Amino acid sequence: xxxxxxxxxxxxxxxxxxxxxxxxxxxxxxxxxxxxxxxxxxxxxxxxxxxxxxxxxxxxxxxxxxxxxxxxxxxxxxxxxxxxxxxxxxxxxxxxxxxxxxxxxxxxxxxxxxxxxxxxxxxxxxxxxxxxxxxxxxxxxxxxxxxxxxxxxxxxxxxxxxxxxxxxxxxxxxxxxxxxxxxxxxxxxxxxxxxxxxxxxxxxxxxxxxxxxxxxxxxxxxxxxxxxxxxxxxxxxxxxxxxxxxxxxxxxxxxxxxxxxxxxxxxxxxxxxxxxxxxxxxxxxxxxxxxxxxxxxxxxxxxxxxxxxxxxxxxxxxxxxxxxxxxxxxxxxxxxxxxxxxxxxxxxxxxxxxxxxxxxxxxxxxxxxxxxxxxxxxxxxxxxxxxxxxxxxxxxxxxxxxxxxxxxxxxxxxxxxxxxxx
Amino acid sequence: xxxxxxxxxxxxxxxxxxxxxxxxxxxxxxxxxxxxxxxxxxxxxxxxxxxxxxxxxxxxxxxxxxxxxxxxxxxxxxxxxxxxxxxxxxxxxxxxxxxxxxxxxxxxxxxxxxxxxxxxxxxxxxxxxxxxxxxxxxxxxxxxxxxxxxxxxxxxxxxxxxxxxxxxxxxxxxxxxxxxxx
Numbered sequence: 072x073x074x075x076x077x078x079x080x081x082x083x084x085x086x087x088x089x090x091x092x093x094x095x096x097x098x099x100x101x102x103x104x105x106x107x108x109x110x111x112x113x114x115x116x117x118x119x120x121x122x123x124x125x126x127x128x129x130x131x132x133x134x135x136x137x138x139x140x141x142x143x144x145x146x147x148x149x150x151x152x153x154x155x156x157x158x159x160x161x162x163x164x165x166x167x168x169x170x171x172x173x174x175x176x177x178x179x180x181x182x183x184x185x186x187x188x189x190x191x192x193x194x195x196x197x198x199x200x201x202x203x204x205x206x207x208x209x210x211x212x213x214x215x216x217x218x219x220x221x222x223x224x225x226x227x228x229x230x231x232x233x234x235x236x237x238x239x240x241x242x243x244x245x246x247x248x249x250x251x252x253x254x255x256x257x258x259x260x261x262x263x264x265x266x267x268x269x270x271x272x273x274x275x276x277x278x279x280x281x282x283x284x285x286x287x288x289x290x291x292x293x294x295x296x297x298x299x300x301x302x303x304x305x306x307x308x309x310x311x312x313x314x315x316x317x318x319x320x321x322x323x324x325x326x327x328x329x330x331x332x333x334x335x336x337x338x339x340x341x342x343x344x345x346x347x348x349x350x351x352x353x354x355x356x357x358x359x360x361x362x363x364x365x366x367x368x369x370x371x372x373x374x375x376x377x378x379x380x381x382x383x384x385x386x387x388x389x390x391x392x393x394x395x396x397x398x399x400x401x402x403x404x405x406x407x408x409x410x411x412x413x414x415x416x417x418x419x420x421x422x423x424x425x426x427x428x429x430x431x432x433x434x435x436x437x438x439x440x441x442x443x444x445x446x447x448x449x450x451x452x453x454x455x456x457x458x459x460x461x462x463x464x465x466x467x468x469x470x471x472x473x474x475x476x477x478x479x480x481x482x483x484x485x486x487x488x489x490x491x492x493x
Numbered sequence: 494x495x496x497x498x499x500x501x502x503x504x505x506x507x508x509x510x511x512x513x514x515x516x517x518x519x520x521x522x523x524x525x526x527x528x529x530x531x532x533x534x535x536x537x538x539x540x541x542x543x544x545x546x547x548x549x550x551x552x553x554x555x556x557x558x559x560x561x562x563x564x565x566x567x568x569x570x571x572x573x574x575x576x577x578x579x580x581x582x583x584x585x586x587x588x589x590x591x592x593x594x595x596x597x598x599x600x601x602x603x604x605x606x607x608x609x610x611x612x613x614x615x616x617x618x619x620x621x622x623x624x625x626x627x628x629x630x631x632x633x634x635x636x637x638x639x640x641x642x643x644x645x646x647x648x649x650x651x652x653x654x655x656x657x658x659x660x661x662x663x664x665x666x667x668x669x670x671x672x673x674x675x
Contacts, residue, residue: 224618234617246533249538251538252566254542256538346569349637351638378656435641436641
């Protein structure tokens with residue numbers, strides 16, 4: 072594929088000096104995309120779309136928001152009541168955060184199922200995990216800004232996690248707060264960082280796409296592109312497919328914005344922060360629930376380390392372990408389509424994550440799903456154990472033991488035969 | 494680099510160049526660190542925050558058996574006027590039954606007044622039990638609703654995930670009915 076020749080003189084003049092038009096052309100037309108991508112491959116571009124939506128709605132919200140402990144809550148209420156379309160901007164932003172996590176979680180599990188983390192896509196995978204971490208930090212700090220009860224106490228609980236570290240813990244927490252409790256200095260720095268981090272995410276997304284274009288998209292068969300017959304240009308084939316998916320996505324997103332805008336929220340956050348009274352039941356936003364369950368499930372000390380520190384380490388380990396799965400997975404086959412045993416463990420992992428999420432939302436001493444004799448805390452411990460077993464034991468062992476189904480010779484062959492499942 | 498030096502056979506020159514590289518790097522690292530420090534330190538508590546570090550409380554209005562919350566450094570301090578029974582309960586506990594062993598004596602200046610920072614040592618929630626009618630846990634003290642920690646009538650952790658007793662702030666009795674916290 073040779074470099075394009077531009078006939079338009081203005082285009083050519085610009086492109087000779089800054090080859091940005093060639094770059095876009097290269098990315099959109101010449102970038103060979105596997106011709107068998109399913110709708111599971113829509114969620115990356117959807118996440119990109121929401122990132123832009125979040126940045127735009129956020130910039131306009133800031134024009135009416137006051138980052139001060141005495142005024143933040145009222146300024147958010149003013150946005151809701153007095154600012155023209157303020158309610159729309161805020162509900163787009165609030166529900167956009169949930170949608171962002173839904174898309175990114177589906178995107179991650181897609182990568183897990185089809186082995187998209189395996190060579191040569193390890194760095195692409197790493198950048199993705201960094202994006203997830205940056206998203207979590209951004210979402211957490213954004214949730215503090217309305218200065219409601221959940222904002223305040225969520226921030227208190229999460230920042231107190233850092234006090235678990237020996238020696239440096241307490242000074243570290245005081246430093247994070249800029250005082251002796253969550254207060255105005257904390258609100259101001261969270262506001263500053265909440266504005267900064269989305270642009271860091273944007274930078275990481277550029278690296279993510281760059282890495283993607285270097286190693287090319289994976290596909291449902293996990294077999295690399297071998298001949299030109301295996302691929303089609305990104306535009307118009309996948310731009311139109313992405314656009315259709317975006318239409319479906321917008322129906323769901325805007326349903327929540329217009330008809331159930333507080334579905335993902337907590338009523339307690341419409342009460343202004345009160346440093347003297349903790350709400351009876353503190354829960355994080357849904358996208359943190361599985362991690363919260365892992366944190367809480369460690370209620371015993373081990374090797375001289377207190378439960379609190381272990382819980383924090385386990386929670387961080389739940390994400391850190393994702394960095395090393397390219398080497399923990401010993402299977403030569405990427406796609407779980409051709410892995411009859413691992414496929415079922417993957418289903419178990421998904422169920423496990425939902426169980427963790429459920430446990431994170433309930434009080435530790437409650438019965439699990441109404442089952443007398445099984446406490447939420449116990450179930451959370453089992454689910455935490457399974458989560459780590461999956462990555463640290465099942466992945467390496469199953470990869471070695473399992474006999475995969477025969478792979479198609481090429482993407483083209485699998486498509487012409489009607490797919491591997493036919 | 495070493496090749497050019499070798500060709501001239503001038504080893505002292507090589508040492509001098511290594512020294513310059515090392516010294517420049519060291520000055521660069523230290524200088525960058527020094528330039529970064531103001532940014533890091535600007536996030537520590539500022540002077541006006543530090544200035545708000547003591548508060549005086551009048552105790553004459555707190556009846557026996559009652560407790561109040563006062564704000565100190567942006568967080569609550571519990572002041573409980575303990576009953577005879579509560580004092581006895583706190584003193585009678587064997588130290589080997591405690592998660593964070595401390596005698597009641599070491600935690601109070603006057604037996605009838607228990608003064609502790611009202612922040613759960615687990616993850617910083619405010620335990621319940623100060624206002625009348627709130628649950629006080631299994632040990633007649635405080636109960637933290639967030640993750641289920643129980644504190645006794647000396648503010649010591651007895652059950653649940655919190656690792657430490659409620660902190661005792663520095664305080665001095667100015668008179669019999671007035672205390673300065675901080």
